[in-house]
Amino acid sequence: xxxxxxxxxxxxxxxxxxxxxxxxxxxxxxxxxxxxxxxxxxxxxxxxxxxxxxxxxxxxxxxxxxxxxxxxxxxxxxxxxxxxxxxxxxxxxxxxxxxxxxxxxxxxxxxxxxxxxxxxxxxxxxxxxxxxxxxxxxxxxxxxxxxxxxxxxxxxxxxxxxxxxxxxxxxxxxxxxxxxxxxxxxxxxxxxxxxxxxxxxxxxxxxxxxxxxxxxxxxxxxxxxxxxxxxxxxxxxxxxxxxxxxxxxxxxxxxxxxxxxxxxxxxxxx
Amino acid sequence: xxxxxxxxxxxxxxxxxxxxxxxxxxxxxxxxxxxxxxxxxxxxxxxxxxxxxxxxxxxxxxxxxxxxxxxxxxxxxxxxxxxxxxxxxxxxxxxxxxxxxxxxxxxxxxxxxxxxxxxxxxxxxxxxxxxxxxxxxxxxxxxxxxxxxxxxxxxxxxxxxxxxxxxxxxxxxxxxxxxxxxxxxxxxxxxxxxxxxxxxxxxxxxxxxxxxxxxxxxxxxxxxxxxxxxxxxxxxxxxxxxxxxxx
Numbered sequence: 001x002x003x004x005x006x007x008x009x010x011x012x013x014x015x016x017x018x019x020x021x022x023x024x025x026x027x028x029x030x031x032x033x034x035x036x037x038x039x040x041x042x043x044x045x046x047x048x049x050x051x052x053x054x055x056x057x058x059x060x061x062x063x064x065x066x067x068x069x070x071x072x073x074x075x076x077x078x079x080x081x082x083x084x085x086x087x088x089x090x091x092x093x094x095x096x097x098x099x100x101x102x103x104x105x106x107x108x109x110x111x112x113x114x115x116x117x118x119x120x121x122x123x124x125x126x127x128x129x130x131x132x133x134x135x136x137x138x139x140x141x142x143x144x145x146x147x148x149x150x151x152x153x154x155x156x157x158x159x160x161x162x163x164x165x166x167x168x169x170x171x172x173x174x175x176x177x178x179x180x181x182x183x184x185x186x187x188x189x190x191x192x193x194x195x196x197x198x199x200x201x202x203x204x205x206x207x208x209x210x211x212x213x214x215x216x217x218x219x220x221x222x223x224x225x226x227x228x229x230x231x232x233x234x235x236x237x238x239x240x241x242x243x244x245x246x247x248x249x250x251x252x253x254x255x256x257x258x259x260x261x262x263x264x265x266x267x268x269x270x
Numbered sequence: 271x272x273x274x275x276x277x278x279x280x281x282x283x284x285x286x287x288x289x290x291x292x293x294x295x296x297x298x299x300x301x302x303x304x305x306x307x308x309x310x311x312x313x314x315x316x317x318x319x320x321x322x323x324x325x326x327x328x329x330x331x332x333x334x335x336x337x338x339x340x341x342x343x344x345x346x347x348x349x350x351x352x353x354x355x356x357x358x359x360x361x362x363x364x365x366x367x368x369x370x371x372x373x374x375x376x377x378x379x380x381x382x383x384x385x386x387x388x389x390x391x392x393x394x395x396x397x398x399x400x401x402x403x404x405x406x407x408x409x410x411x412x413x414x415x416x417x418x419x420x421x422x423x424x425x426x427x428x429x430x431x432x433x434x435x436x437x438x439x440x441x442x443x444x445x446x447x448x449x450x451x452x453x454x455x456x457x458x459x460x461x462x463x464x465x466x467x468x469x470x471x472x473x474x475x476x477x478x479x480x481x482x483x484x485x486x487x488x489x490x491x492x493x494x495x496x497x498x499x500x501x502x503x504x505x506x507x508x509x510x511x512x513x514x515x516x517x
Contacts, residue, residue: 048394070398071291077396088387102395105295160394 001026002047002158002190007056009042016042018214020056026157026190029181029204033196034211035236041162043211044194048080048160049073060158078106081151081189085163087143089135089150096122096131099150106154121149125179141172145179152183159189165197173197177204198237201225202246210236226250282478288400289408303406310372310407310473311414315421321367322422325359326351326429334439344440348448351430356457360423362509365468368415369501373476376407377497380480381490389481404477411473416465423461460516467508475501 002024009017016039024030032040045051047058049065058065060076068076089098096118103114122131125145130138138146144164151159161180165173177197181204184191193200201208205222210233218233225237226247238247293299333350380403383389392399427449434440440448476497483493 050390050393074294074396077394080394082391082394084387084391086386088391090388090391091382091386105298105395105397 001059001061002192003057003059003062004043004047005057005059007043007046007058008054009039009046009051010054016214017046017053020211020214020216022209022216022219024190024192025207027185027188028191028206029184030190030192030207030209031201031205032192032194032209032211033201033205033236034217035196038211039214040194040211044160044162044192047192048082049077078154079157080160081154081156081158082160083144083147083151083162083164085166087135087140087147089143089146091135094132094134095127095138095146098135098146099153102150102154117153118149121153124152124183125149140167141169141176144168144172144176148176148179148183152187155187157189159184159191161191161193161195163194163196165195165200170199173199174203180204201237202250212236223254226254278478281482282474285400285404285478285481286474288398289405291398291401293401294397299402299406302402303409306406306410307414309375310410311418313375314368314371314414314418317367317371318364318418318422319425321364322355322360322425323429325363325422326355326426326431327433329354329359329426330430330434330439331437334434343448344444345448345451347434347440348430348445349451352427352449352453353457355426355430356423356461358509360426361419361461361464361468362505364419364422365415365465365472365505366502368418369468369472369505370498372411372415373472373498373501374494375476376473377476377480377494378490380404380477381483381493384481384483385486385490400481404474404481407477408470408473411469412466415469415472416462419461419465460512463516464509464512467512468505471504471508472501475504 004020004022004024007017007020008015020039020043032043034040042051046053049058053066056066060079063076065073065076089095090101093101096115099118099121100114103109103117107114107117109117122128125148127142127145127149130142130146135143135146159180164176164180168176177200180191180193183189193204195201202222205225208218208220208222208225209216210218210230212232218228218230220228225233228234329351330347333347333354334344337344337347380389383403389399389403392402431442431445434445435442476494479493479497479500480490483489
């Protein structure tokens with residue numbers, strides 16, 4: 001569990017995060033959504049310690065991460081996996097060297113065990129015949145898969161994903177979203193995803209935080225979002241007619257589903 | 271252009287201080303150190319060989335051109351070539367060129383890693399990136415560059431000998447005789463002192479500029495250029511300071 005308490009962050013006179021509090025729940029895909037410049041990337045960077053908060057606390061399972069020095073942060077950092085927007089693979093290393101890097105650095109496994117673990121992770125992200133390739137030789141979607149494999153290789157408790165769908169086609173985006181969601185449930189990880197992709201919101205959003213101008217504007221699940229009356233959220237999520245139609249269809253589906261369940265439950269009682 | 275000397279100097283010192291921590295995995299640090307030794311040392315050997323051979327050759331020809339008096343023995347040319355190469359040309363000229371070659375490589379490599387979030391990725395894993403990425407580069411430069419300077423001095427003298435012979439300025443025997451005349455071992459100590467100082471400058475300054483790049487591809491280029499310019503100016507400054515202090 002990650003708890004954020006009254007996080008504030010400014011760059012010069014500009015206040016980027018204004019008193020943000022939230023809980024990121026384990027085994028769930030926690031989404032941070034919001035328009036560009038709403039502070040979601042800064043919030044994620046504050047959570048992983050790449051930026052220092054001006055005030056407030058970030059707690060990892062009750063441990064105050066913000067009060068720790070670099071040395072004290074190391075054990076928690078080794079429980080964190082992160083997939084960056086541009087994948088951040090090491091250019092000079094092959095795919096398998098990239099995935100083995102955290103193992104080489106931190107694990108006490110033998111070489112054979114490390115290779116076995118690396119191959120398990122590659123198989124988990126369904127990446128074949130790319131072991132010896134360099135990042136420059138593989139596609140954007142494959143880079144994301146390698147990034148995910150590298151992030152999960154040390155069995156992390158927390159997975160951070162920054163814009164997983166940027167630069168990907170819709171089909172690959174769906175595959176990556178599904179992979180992240182499956183891994184979250186499978187390993188019971190606390191996953192935090194930073195996105196403004198509406199497909200991800202609708203399909204993977206177990207817990208959604210909507211950021212607007214540095215503030216937490218709304219919080220709920222992907223089902224709650226359909227019935228939300230929050231104008232700013234609706235303007236952001238359902239900006240296009242296409243998504244407005246989807247919203248109405250989902251509403252109808254849910255009503256129908258609710259009535260059907262109620263009928264079934266009533267029939268059962270009789 | 272605003273130049274904030276104390277701001278950069280302070281951050282540079284903090285970067286150096288941040289390098290001193292217990293390595294997460296000594297084997298990985300050793301591997302990185304060896305990789306840097308190959309990149310910095312072997313990677314620069316070709317250019318060092320070419321520069322030093324021609325420096326020696328030109329020094330011989332120009333010294334002979336300036337020695338017009340018949341009272342001065344020809345072996346003096348070899349003596350001048352030897353001392354010029356050991357005292358100044360091998361350490362300073364070679365390190366200024368290496369400042370461009372190695373400096374721009376270090377600054378652009380780290381700058382690219384910063385921009386593409388590879389440094390952030392390592393930080394999140396719990397790696398001290400200053401120690402892992404900068405430390406081995408500085409150590410590798412301190413080990414290999416003085417070696418390159420020694421090679422440059424030898425090759426420079428060899429270049430001078432061959433140029434003297436080929437142009438008929440000085441015979442092989444006269445040159446060898448001149449090389450042995452009033453040789454002072456302290457000059458070698460002075461040359462190595464320079465080489466170690468310059469090695470530190472041409473590895474740590476570009477590392478500072480590369481590590482702290484913000485922005486995009488344009489900024490990497492700018493950081494690389496600034497790193498080379500600052501390194502070269504500091505080498506010249508250190509050249510004068512060391513000469514004033516040690517000679």
